[in-house]
Amino acid sequence: GAVVSQHPSRVICKSGTSVKIECRSLDFQATTMFWYRQFPKQSLMLMATSNEGSKATYEQGVEKDKFLINHASLTLSTLTVTSAHPEDSSFYICSVLGGGKNTEAFFGQGTRLTVV
Amino acid sequence: GDSVTQMEGPVTLSEEAFLTINCTYTATGYPSLFWYVQYPGEGLQLLLKATKADDKGSNKGFEATYRKETTSFHLEKGSVQVSDSAVYFCALSDRGGATNKLIFGTGTLLAVQP
Numbered sequence: 223g224a225v226v227s228q229h230p231s232r233v234i235c236k237s238g239t240s241v242k243i244e245c246r247s248l249d250f251q252a253t254t255m256f257w258y259r260q261f262p263k264q265s266l267m268l269m270a271t272s273n274e275g276s277k278a279t280y281e282q283g284v285e286k287d288k289f290l291i292n293h294a295s296l297t298l299s300t301l302t303v304t305s306a307h308p309e310d311s312s313f314y315i316c317s318v319l320g321g322g323k324n325t326e327a328f329f330g331q332g333t334r335l336t337v338v
Numbered sequence: 339g340d341s342v343t344q345m346e347g348p349v350t351l352s353e354e355a356f357l358t359i360n361c362t363y364t365a366t367g368y369p370s371l372f373w374y375v376q377y378p379g380e381g382l383q384l385l386l387k388a389t390k391a392d393d394k395g396s397n398k399g400f401e402a403t404y405r406k407e408t409t410s411f412h413l414e415k416g417s418v419q420v421s422d423s424a425v426y427f428c429a430l431s432d433r434g435g436a437t438n439k440l441i442f443g444t445g446t447l448l449a450v451q452p
Contacts, residue, residue: 226381256439265342266427266442315382317440327440329374329381 225249226318228330235306235337243301243333245316251296252318256327257289260313269314272299306337340365344428344443351418351450359413359446361402361428369430371395371404371411372440376425385413385426423450 225248235241245255253274258266270291271279278291288310290302303310315332345360363371370389374382386395391406400415411428428443 228381231379258442260445263346263444265444266440268439268441271439317382326384326387329383331379331381 226316226328226330228316228333230333231331232334233336235335237307237337238305240302240304241306241335243303243314243316243335245299245301245318245330247297247318247328250318250328252299253296254319255293255299256317256319257291257299257301258315258317260315260332266315269301274299303335306335308337311335311337340369340430340432340441342428342430342441342443344426344446346444347425347447349446349448351448353420353450353452354417355450357413357415357418357422357448359426359428359448361411361413361443363409363411363428363430365409365430365432367432369432371402372429372431373400373402373411373413374427374429374442376427376445378424382427418448418450420450420452423448 227246229244255272257269259269260266268281269284272291272293274293274296280286293299313332313334317327317329341364343362372387373385375385376382386397388395388404391404394403402411402413425445425447427445429440431440
């Protein structure tokens with residue numbers, strides 16, 4: 223299956239700053255990537271679908287100006303949390319959809335963001 | 339909308355004990371059902387899946403049967419090992435959707451003690 227690498231695995235930032243999280247598909251060209259967010263003791267919630275070369279599709283209730291997604295190449299999607307606040311502290315996970323007849327999703331290891 | 343409900347953890351078992359993690363779902367149409375596992379420090383990995391009613395997914399000694407009549411997909415293993423300690427997520431996808439969006443349960447932490 224596809225290998226997905228997410229960086230950084232942990233990040234602590236100050237309120238008001240921006241943080242960029244990278245998601246790389248190491249052995250597969252991914253036209254579609256997904257970004258999820260998980261609050262403690264809650265489900266992974268889909269935030270947005272990232273499409274290579276076009277604008278991301280955001281789920282209802284997700285602020286697109288706060289969570290900027292860039293999918294500039296077939297192997298890299300980035301999520302930037304702008305003007306971070308403590309309530310943005312969460313676990314963010316990306317996934318890549320397998321290609322061809324393989325519709326399995328492959329996940330990165332996640333990024334733990336803490337805003338202080 | 340579609341949703342997945344799974345039992346809260348943590349579940350703590352002794353090695354070789356029998357495991358059941360309950361999962362029920364609400365969906366329109368005919369979703370595919372999945373169990374994902376997340377080992378410490380790693381990404382989610384597909385453990386098993388079932389794409390239609392009465393299908394049984396199995397992998398690494400784990401099994402789950404797609405029960406349409408009870409809208410359930412409970413995960414079972416006859417004899418757990420310490421290495422099975424992880425977080426387990428039940429999920430569904432709308433097979434009619436082009437992007438294969440996954441809807442997850444809250445995850446269940448399994449801790450197996452030697």
